Amino acid sequence: MSHAQSVVLVGCGAVSQQFYLPTFRALATAGELKVAALVDPSDSARGVLASAFPQAQSVKTLADVRAEEDSLVIVASPPRLHASQTLEALERGWNVLCEKPMASTAAECETMIAAAKKAQRLLAIGLYKRFFPSSALLKELFTQQNLGVLRSFTIAEGGPFRWPAATPSFFQKNQTHGGVLLDIGVHVLDLLIYWLGEPASFSYFDDAMGGLETNSRVRLHYANGARGTVQLSRDWATPNEYRFVFERGLASWKVNDANGLTVQFAGGTSALRSQLLTPVSPDLDAPASEIQPSNPQSFIRQLRNVLAAIRGEEKLLVPGEEGARSLRFIEACYREKQFLEQPWFTAEEAKQARQLVTA
Amino acid sequence: MKVAIIGANGFIGSRLVEQFHLGQLHTVVPIVRRPASLALPARFAVEWRLGDALNLESLSKALEGCDAVVHAAIGDPAQIEQMPAILCAAASAARINRVVYLSSASVHGQNIAAGTTENSPLSTDQAMEYNNAKVRAEKSFFSEASRYKQSGYALRPGVVYGPRSRWITDLANEFRERRAWLFDEGRGICNSIYVDNLIHGIDCCLRAQQGAGEAYLVGDAERVTWHDFYQTAAKELGLDLDVHPVAQLPVFERSFREKVENTVAQPWVQSLLPAVPFKLKRATKTLLASWNPPAAPNAWSLPTQPGPKITQEMALLQQNRWKVPHEKAAKTIGYTPPVTFAEAMRRSFAWHRFATEVRAN
Numbered sequence: 001m002s003h004a005q006s007v008v009l010v011g012c013g014a015v016s017q018q019f020y021l022p023t024f025r026a027l028a029t030a031g032e033l034k035v036a037a038l039v040d041p042s043d044s045a046r047g048v049l050a051s052a053f054p055q056a057q058s059v060k061t062l063a064d065v066r067a068e069e070d071s072l073v074i075v076a077s078p079p080r081l082h083a084s085q086t087l088e089a090l091e092r093g094w095n096v097l098c099e100k101p102m103a104s105t106a107a108e109c110e111t112m113i114a115a116a117k118k119a120q121r122l123l124a125i126g127l128y129k130r131f132f133p134s135s136a137l138l139k140e141l142f143t144q145q146n147l148g149v150l151r152s153f154t155i156a157e158g159g160p161f162r163w164p165a166a167t168p169s170f171f172q173k174n175q176t177h178g179g180v181l182l183d184i185g186v187h188v189l190d191l192l193i194y195w196l197g198e199p200a201s202f203s204y205f206d207d208a209m210g211g212l213e214t215n216s217r218v219r220l221h222y223a224n225g226a227r228g229t230v231q232l233s234r235d236w237a238t239p240n241e242y243r244f245v246f247e248r249g250l251a252s253w254k255v256n257d258a259n260g261l262t263v264q265f266a267g268g269t270s271a272l273r274s275q276l277l278t279p280v281s282p283d284l285d286a287p288a289s290e291i292q293p294s295n296p297q298s299f300i301r302q303l304r305n306v307l308a309a310i311r312g313e314e315k316l317l318v319p320g321e322e323g324a325r326s327l328r329f330i331e332a333c334y335r336e337k338q339f340l341e342q343p344w345f346t347a348e349e350a351k352q353a354r355q356l357v358t359a
Numbered sequence: 360m361k362v363a364i365i366g367a368n369g370f371i372g373s374r375l376v377e378q379f380h381l382g383q384l385h386t387v388v389p390i391v392r393r394p395a396s397l398a399l400p401a402r403f404a405v406e407w408r409l410g411d412a413l414n415l416e417s418l419s420k421a422l423e424g425c426d427a428v429v430h431a432a433i434g435d436p437a438q439i440e441q442m443p444a445i446l447c448a449a450a451s452a453a454r455i456n457r458v459v460y461l462s463s464a465s466v467h468g469q470n471i472a473a474g475t476t477e478n479s480p481l482s483t484d485q486a487m488e489y490n491n492a493k494v495r496a497e498k499s500f501f502s503e504a505s506r507y508k509q510s511g512y513a514l515r516p517g518v519v520y521g522p523r524s525r526w527i528t529d530l531a532n533e534f535r536e537r538r539a540w541l542f543d544e545g546r547g548i549c550n551s552i553y554v555d556n557l558i559h560g561i562d563c564c565l566r567a568q569q570g571a572g573e574a575y576l577v578g579d580a581e582r583v584t585w586h587d588f589y590q591t592a593a594k595e596l597g598l599d600l601d602v603h604p605v606a607q608l609p610v611f612e613r614s615f616r617e618k619v620e621n622t623v624a625q626p627w628v629q630s631l632l633p634a635v636p637f638k639l640k641r642a643t644k645t646l647l648a649s650w651n652p653p654a655a656p657n658a659w660s661l662p663t664q665p666g667p668k669i670t671q672e673m674a675l676l677q678q679n680r681w682k683v684p685h686e687k688a689a690k691t692i693g694y695t696p697p698v699t700f701a702e703a704m705r706r707s708f709a710w711h712r713f714a715t716e717v718r719a720n
Contacts, residue, residue, distance in 0.1 A: 154718060155717075160398070165394045165395055168394040173404075179401070180398075207402055209403050210402075210403050210404035211400075211401045211404050211405070214401070214402055234398040236523065238717070239717070343713055344522045344706040344710040346382075349381035352381045356404075
């Protein structure tokens with residue numbers, strides 16, 4: 001290992017406490033990084049991480065940070081701050097890993113990408129589900145067509161909103177311009193774009209009636225004839241499952257199952273529910289296969305990929321250009337929004353709801 | 360009228376927000392405890408607030424500027440009993456006179472004695488601790504509302520069903536898993552009330568010129584048996600009525616754990632709890648949780664057919680033979696349930712399809 005990469009964490013809320021804190025611990029112990037600074041306007045939020053990394057500078061704003069050039073700044077603050085904090089970090093000669101959603105608008109994404117190019121620094125986006133071994137295997141199924149051509153898919157993800165948000169910013173239109181689609185939808189649509197590319201056409205429906213949507217539906221059609229439905233909810237427990245129907249079989253993936261997949265061959269009498277392993281050798285005396293990385297290990301892999309890319313040892317798997325794709329698609333969805341009919345409304349309520357949407 | 364709705368993210372509260380706001384009946388102020396509970400109310404451009412139904416200062420602040428308050432928050436038995444006093448004190452601090460509290464027909468039990476009306480005596484020695492808590496809570500509500508000279512109304516709905524209700528989802532799951540059951544061919548009366556009919560009752564309380572300081576039983580207009588409920592549900596799900604007939608119900612005896620929990624829920628015990636060290640409370644909870652662990656599965660047993668899971672609550676409900684009257688509500692506050700049972704079930708299962716059906720387009 002050449003040296004411990006200096007890392008600055010901006011935003012010490014729930015995602016930092018639940019994901020980055022244990023990741024930093026693991027990589028700091030391995031000598032791969034050192035936490036140089038922790039940034040958050042809230043003393044209490046910062047305190048949780050500061051107690052784990054007492055040597056780190058603990059400050060309220062990014063402007064107060066003193067860190068070496070070529071440090072990595074991880075932007076994990078509320079989404080409305082992503083663009084400005086990324087630009088500030090790039091201007092100071094730091095690399096950036098920005099949490100999803102990359103920014104509030106696609107235009108901001110373009111500005112961030114241009115700034116990274118100009119500063120000749122890395123801009124990575126935190127879409128760690130691309131690092132799941134199951135994501136990679138699904139991509140192989142789509143591109144190598146081991147089960148034939150994809151015919152259709154259904155995706156249902158979400159449930160009652162339980163993220164331990166410290167503030168109501170998730171639900172305030174002056175803080176964010178989207179609801180469930182801009183939240184979990186970013187991951188879902190990023191994976192779909194990663195696997196299948198952009199759809200040829202789509203239609204979009206949600207239940208926002210003057211506020212932010214809690215239920216969304218996206219219908220997608222692809223150039224090869226495949227079609228799919230995505231159902232997202234912060235309201236009701238969904239199956240949290242992705243199901244793909246191919247010409248010669250079916251693949252089913254449970255949300256966040258980083259190293260598991262269920263496959264069924266057409267006409268078969270059983271389905272295979274598998275835990276993913278490293279490739280098995282034809283030789284019995286070869287080293288045994290190992291279990292592929294889990295969900296937390298995939299999160300660590302994401303940060304390791306960024307660190308290796310900074311050292312010039314690996315290609316960045318999710319650069320800014322990739323992160324912007326799902327956000328551009330989400331903006332297109334909101335532009336084309338149709339009201340999601342709620343069939344338990346009375347006729348008068350439905351009429352008023354539609355009026356609130358158009359207003 | 361500017362109406363605060365405590366528990367606006369729950370099944371009743373969320374429909375209350377929808378109906379009052381979309382029906383332009385009142386200006387709603389949804390109140391929830393945590394930011395995470397804002398998902399449903401935040402679909403609308405309404406003035407939601409954060410407020411804790413168990414914290415006087417927090418709730419008083421959340422109620423500021425409102426003309427009336429509806430309490431639709433839920434909790435465990437101990438919390439249920441604490442909430443009314445906090446509600447009335449907070450309403451008083453916010454200078455709100457009109458307070459509507461959602462009690463329950465469960466104050467009379469699940470298997471209600473024939474002839475029961477609002478005037479029937481209430482017991483706090485019922486088998487279900489929830490019932491006892493609701494009895495104590497309702498008494499506390501009227502006592503506190505009287506103390507603050509408030510116009511307090513309490514509604515006693517029975518089985519409240521509708522969009523997002525467990526009665527709809529649980530039953531659909533039971534049908535899907537072939538676990539649905541009916542006792543005595545479903546002759547029992549379920550005392551159903553569609554959520555919109557309950558909301559009509561709440562609106563009656565908000566507008567009433569008389570009848571404060573009283574509790575009101577409310578229900579659907581029809582006398583609905585459990586067979587009616589299950590038959591209609593099966594039809595809405597596109598299924599035949601396939602249920603396990605149950606002729607003999609199990610005897611439910613309180614476990615040691617339930618007896619302890621019942622004792623702990625008593626107000627005098629609750630008042631002493633702050634003096635008990637936290638570690639001792641945690642150790643006791645852990646011990647209780649490990650009491651009577653389920654037997655380990657036997658690898659040599661034959662696959663079992665799905666069977667009914669009979670809970671004490673459902674066993675009592677299905678034995679009930681009394682349709683609670685809502686004449687008092689009709690006469691005093693003008694309660695006339697606007698939605699028929701058939702239409703209510705159609706809307707409920709329309710929601711169920713909306714929430715659960717995921718198909719490729």
